[in-house]
Structure formats: C-alpha cells, structure tokens
Amino acid sequence: MRQKMIYTGIDIIEIDRIAGVQNRFPKRFLEKIYTPGEIFYCRQRAPQLASRFAAKEATMKALGTGIRGIPWRSIEVIRERGKAPTVLLHGPAKRKAEALGIVRFSLSLSHSKNIAIASVIGETTH
Numbered sequence: 001m002r003q004k005m006i007y008t009g010i011d012i013i014e015i016d017r018i019a020g021v022q023n024r025f026p027k028r029f030l031e032k033i034y035t036p037g038e039i040f041y042c043r044q045r046a047p048q049l050a051s052r053f054a055a056k057e058a059t060m061k062a063l064g065t066g067i068r069g070i071p072w073r074s075i076e077v078i079r080e081r082g083k084a085p086t087v088l089l090h091g092p093a094k095r096k097a098e099a100l101g102i103v104r105f106s107l108s109l110s111h112s113k114n115i116a117i118a119s120v121i122g123e124t125t126h
Contacts, residue, residue: 007102007122009061011054015116018053019046033072041079050116051109052077058120059087059105063096070096077107085109087120097122 074093
C-alpha cells in the first residue's frame with residue numbers, strides 16, 4: 001500500500017529583477033512565462049508577476065523537475081474573486097503531477113516592496 005506523500009517547493013525572487021526583464025523584453029517575457037489569464041490578472045504589475053513567477057518555480061521544485069522539462073505556461077496561477085490563489089496544471093506539468101499521484105496543491109504567495117515569495121505543497125491521496 002502506498003503511503004500518503006507531501007511534495008513541497010518554495011521560491012523567492014526580487015521584484016526589481018522581474019520588472020527589469022519585463023521592461024527589456026515585454027512581449028517575449030510575458031508570453032514565454034505567463035498564460036493569457038495571468039497576463040490579464042497581473043496587468044503588468046511587477047509584484048503580481050513576480051509572485052506568480054515564484055509560484056511557478058516553487059511548483060517545479062515540488063514536482064522534482066526544477067525548470068527542466070516543464071514549460072512555464074504549463075503551470076498557471078489562478079485566483080477567483082474572494083478566494084486564495086491556486087495552481088492549475090496543463091500538459092507536461094499535469095502529467096508529472098499525475099505520475100507522482102499529486103491530486104491537490106496548496107499555494108501561498110506573498111510580497112514586500114522588494115521581494116516576492118511562493119510556497120507550494122502537493123498532496124497525494126495515498
């Protein structure tokens with residue numbers, strides 16, 4: 001019988017670093033990293049972009065892949081009005097989570113004036 005598992009990932013990033021890349025390569029950066037829904041939600045705000053960037057990296061760490069093998073846009077951070085943000089997986093990221101038996105992710109995002117951080121916990125049912 002398989003034991004219930006918890007997979008974790010955490011990431012921290014400087015907001016100015018994300019703002020700088022966004023200023024130098026606005027269209028290319030946004031379209032490589034973020035889904036259309038994320039781009040719409042963030043409205044070019046660097047703190048929101050940075051926290052979602054950190055969430056994607058934290059999710060990749062929880063999946064055990066780092067940034068290799070999982071496209072950025074296959075991890076999406078969504079937030080419904082009045083609810084906490086959540087992770088939605090697509091394509092390769094979804095397949096990797098299924099292979100690990102992960103059925104649910106918990107996501108925590110935070111940022112200060114200079115830093116954004118994300119923590120992700122993936123949970124299996126058995």
